[in-house]
Amino acid sequence: MFRRTFWFSTGVAAGVWATTKVNRKLRQLTPESLAATAANKALETGQRLKDRAVGFALEVRDNMAQREAELGEALGIHEDPELAVARRYAAIENDHSNPKYIEAPMSSQTKHSYNRNEDH
Template sequence: MFRRTFWFTAGAAAGVWATTKVNRKLKKLTPESLAAQAADKAIEAGHRLKDFALDVKAGMLQREDELNDALGLNSDPDRPDNVRALPGPRRLRALTNDNDHRPKFSYNRNEDH
């Protein structure tokens, strides 16, 4: 008698457990639930993308400061010991032959064809 009661109770408990699991899965697969899950994933992806963009921007600013320090562009121009300046623009000489004043080389791409 005790055996039958034990197995009846174990079977009933297993049935309740399985029914609960199946009902939870079915609720997760309803269109409303799937739409809510998709919206949550999209919001999460948006937050990750925003964090990534902020990290990239912070890295760019840090690197820009490093480059400005290396070039001496962040220093105070009013200090007398800082007399460094950037070089002026370069002047290009025309490649000319001494006899005539036409360029030696033609930069026309279509001339060779």
């Protein structure tokens, strides 16, 4: 009697455990769950790539400054560090008030697009 009760209870427990596992796996394989998982992985990968790119850019900038200093020392050029920083910032800034950044107005004679993929 106890032996049957034991094996019956063991069978019920194994059935409940297996059913729970299968249901959990089925929920993971729904399209919504797969899409959410893929989106999360893509965001994590993008963040990792961004972090590596920023680190690489900082390393390149540091090495460039070091090499410029070495070349300046070898050539006997001694530049004021404040001037170098100001020069770099000026080169980076986009001065949109500069005439070369002002776009010319579109001609009123332009009637047709030259996009080859456009439906005709």
